[in-house]
Amino acid sequence: MSKRCREPERTCVGCRVSQPQASLVRYVLSPQQQLLIDYRHKLPGRGVYTCCEIECVVKAIERKQLQRSLKAEQLQVGPDQLVASIIETLVQRIENLIGMARKSGQVVSGSQAVLNGIKRNEGFALVLLSDDVSTGISSKIFGAAQSQHVDVFQMFSKGRIGEILGKGERSVAALQAGKLARAIKLEVQRYKRMSREN
Ligand SMILES: [Zn+2]
Numbered sequence: 001m002s003k004r005c006r007e008p009e010r011t012c013v014g015c016r017v018s019q020p021q022a023s024l025v026r027y028v029l030s031p032q033q034q035l036l037i038d039y040r041h042k043l044p045g046r047g048v049y050t051c052c053e054i055e056c057v058v059k060a061i062e063r064k065q066l067q068r069s070l071k072a073e074q075l076q077v078g079p080d081q082l083v084a085s086i087i088e089t090l091v092q093r094i095e096n097l098i099g100m101a102r103k104s105g106q107v108v109s110g111s112q113a114v115l116n117g118i119k120r121n122e123g124f125a126l127v128l129l130s131d132d133v134s135t136g137i138s139s140k141i142f143g144a145a146q147s148q149h150v151d152v153f154q155m156f157s158k159g160r161i162g163e164i165l166g167k168g169e170r171s172v173a174a175l176q177a178g179k180l181a182r183a184i185k186l187e188v189q190r191y192k193r194m195s196r197e198n
Pocket of ligand 1: 012013014015016017050051053056
């Protein structure tokens with residue numbers, strides 16, 4: 001019999017439900033007994049998991065399940081603080097992924113270039129709009145993206161998007177369909193759930 005390549009599962013210490021390990025957030029203790037978010041599941045040591053959901057993180061801390069599972073009942077960490085750290089981790093992850101997409105030539109930026117690309121159906125998987133984009137550009141992009149079924153998400157200032165792309169201010173950027181765009185979409189969904197931006 002062929003061994004099926006089943007994804008390993010782990011139990012969330014908040015809701016107690018088993019999920020594929022890759023979908024969970026992993027935590028470990030540093031040698032200094034600090035709680036670390038091991039988002040990429042790479043750090044050594046005993047790992048404890050929660051779903052990437054506010055409720056599970058809050059429950060895990062408030063009921064001391066996370067502390068107990070790590071054998072670190074003395075751990076001083078508040079639920080809000082942990083949620084904020086996870087959000088920060090997600091933001092960094094999204095920035096890194098966009099940077100990687102840029103390096104492999106999968107990003108188009110600038111409102112006119114993106115607008116033209118959407119209209120010509122150039123295979124964008126998603127469009128990133130800055131938080132401080134003008135309403136004029138925003139409505140044009142949303143209109144065009146909707147008619148071509150391209151997802152749009154709003155995050156970062158135009159200054160920050162420019163920095164991530166190694167350029168001046170950019171209020172609009174688009175990502176070509178592919179692995180990186182899929183990964184970014186997933187992280188953006190997690191970010192929205194964690195930051196209650198729905
Ligand atoms: Zn859970």
